[in-house]
Amino acid sequence: MPVLNSKIIRSFIAASILGAAFAHGAGFAIIENAASGMGSAFSSGGAAAEDASTIWFNPASMTRLKGHNAVAAAHLIVPKTDFTDTGSTYADGTPLNGPNSEGGKTALVPNFYYTAGITESLFAGIGINSPFGLGTEYDDDWVGRYHAVDTDLTTVNINPAIAYKIDDHWSVGGGVSLQYVDITMSSAVDFGALLGSPGSADGFAELSGDNSEDLSFGWNIGLLYNLNEATRFSLAYRSAVKHHVIGDADFTVPASAAPVVSTGAFTDTTLYSDVTLPASASFSAFHSLDEKLDLMLDILWTQWSVFDELRIKYDNPEQPDSVTTENYQDQWRVALGGRYHLNDDLLLRLGTAYDQKAVKSSKYRTPRIPDNDRLWVSLGLGYRLAKNVSFDLGYSHLFVNDASSDNTFESSQSSMNHTLKGDYDSSIDIFSAQLTVNF
Numbered sequence: 001m002p003v004l005n006s007k008i009i010r011s012f013i014a015a016s017i018l019g020a021a022f023a024h025g026a027g028f029a030i031i032e033n034a035a036s037g038m039g040s041a042f043s044s045g046g047a048a049a050e051d052a053s054t055i056w057f058n059p060a061s062m063t064r065l066k067g068h069n070a071v072a073a074a075h076l077i078v079p080k081t082d083f084t085d086t087g088s089t090y091a092d093g094t095p096l097n098g099p100n101s102e103g104g105k106t107a108l109v110p111n112f113y114y115t116a117g118i119t120e121s122l123f124a125g126i127g128i129n130s131p132f133g134l135g136t137e138y139d140d141d142w143v144g145r146y147h148a149v150d151t152d153l154t155t156v157n158i159n160p161a162i163a164y165k166i167d168d169h170w171s172v173g174g175g176v177s178l179q180y181v182d183i184t185m186s187s188a189v190d191f192g193a194l195l196g197s198p199g200s201a202d203g204f205a206e207l208s209g210d211n212s213e214d215l216s217f218g219w220n221i222g223l224l225y226n227l228n229e230a231t232r233f234s235l236a237y238r239s240a241v242k243h244h245v246i247g248d249a250d251f252t253v254p255a256s257a258a259p260v261v262s263t264g265a266f267t268d269t270t271l272y273s274d275v276t277l278p279a280s281a282s283f284s285a286f287h288s289l290d291e292k293l294d295l296m297l298d299i300l301w302t303q304w305s306v307f308d309e310l311r312i313k314y315d316n317p318e319q320p321d322s323v324t325t326e327n328y329q330d331q332w333r334v335a336l337g338g339r340y341h342l343n344d345d346l347l348l349r350l351g352t353a354y355d356q357k358a359v360k361s362s363k364y365r366t367p368r369i370p371d372n373d374r375l376w377v378s379l380g381l382g383y384r385l386a387k388n389v390s391f392d393l394g395y396s397h398l399f400v401n402d403a404s405s406d407n408t409f410e411s412s413q414s415s416m417n418h419t420l421k422g423d424y425d426s427s428i429d430i431f432s433a434q435l436t437v438n439f
């Protein structure tokens with residue numbers, strides 16, 4: 001059965017070109033879960049209930065959708081991350097050699113949602129998306145090569161949900177999530193440091209794994225309160241999801257480092273790691289000022305403090321654990337936005353959001369996730385192509401605050417504990433498109 005699950009999910013990834021990019025929510029969250037929400041910086045949250053994507057934001061809001069609703073969306077995420085060295089050093093304090101590098105990686109992230117009214121009070125649906133992802137790629141010889149070269153994290157979340165309309169004011173909803181995670185990380189290995197000459201003999205390590213043998217589960221719940229036809233409020237919660245990742249470690253060792261390999265370390269082996277992806281909670285509000293203008297607010301809390309370290313264990317007893325202290329902190333995101341009904345067919349959207357960083361100190365900021373506070377500026381439109389078909393476009397630019405790094409590589413061999421010191425100059429552009437069909 002695990003093999004079948006793995007094949008199904010891997011096929012979904014290949015078919016939909018599911019990618020991951022530089023974190024666009026704080027940490028490595030992917031908030032791009034609908035193009036209709038993109039245009040207002042996702043201030044619509046779970047209260048707007050514009051389409052079937054509300055399964056992700058608040059399943060209770062499905063009760064506002066009539067008949068059958070299907071949404072297919074895609075987001076092109078274009079990050080830019082430039083690193084400038086300001087004094088990186090080898091463990092012995094001498095300057096660490098290597099050029100600066102740009103680490104952004106463009107990716108395409110799709111979503112799919114479907115809802116249906118079972119009775120006048122009972123609703124059901126399913127959503128497929130990627131709630132977490134990360135992708136950075138630096139030059140093999142850059143100054144931070146011992147900290148990171150390539151990083152790819154992909155998640156697939158399959159979320160069936162139900163909702164029940166209690167009365168004209170109250171609705172409740174909930175669902176379960178089947179979640180798959182796949183991760184690949186690579187970096188250079190300074191074998192020269194182990195031989196007493198730092199930087200003289202670089203090797204390479206690539207670590208990869210997934211949870212296809214033991215897929216992970218989570219759950220979500222939501223509450224919707226309709227004060228009246230013009231005003232409504234949403235509360236929603238998503239559980240943390242624990243993953244057990246199993247994979248392989250592949251080492252490339254230069255000939256000059258043969259004495260190191262003879263000890264049994266740095267030989268290809270299997271690996272495993274336990275990773276917890278955070279819980280989140282949100283409050284959303286929606287208010288129609290008149291027939292033309294709607295205002296929206298969304299406040300999102302994410303429990304990033306569960307990500308305190310990344311520990312990778314090896315089945316080779318001579319290979320010590322790889323440990324990266326992350327020390328993430330819980331964070332908040334606040335979004336404000338509006339939408340204007342220009343006519344019966346054309347809807348205009350505008351929004352902004354402030355997204356707090358999860359990495360609070362330069363000591364823990366790694367090149368794999370050079371996280372910092374960011375400001376969203378978003379705009380979009382929705383257009384009715386036919387009676388039951390509409391099309392949405394959204395665009396966001398994320399202004400990411402300059403981030404500094406003073407991160408020391410952690411190793412059981414102190415001679416390899418090099419320090420990456422420098423500044424990241426980052427920004428992100430996101431282009432979204434969506435097709436919605438109601439029937």
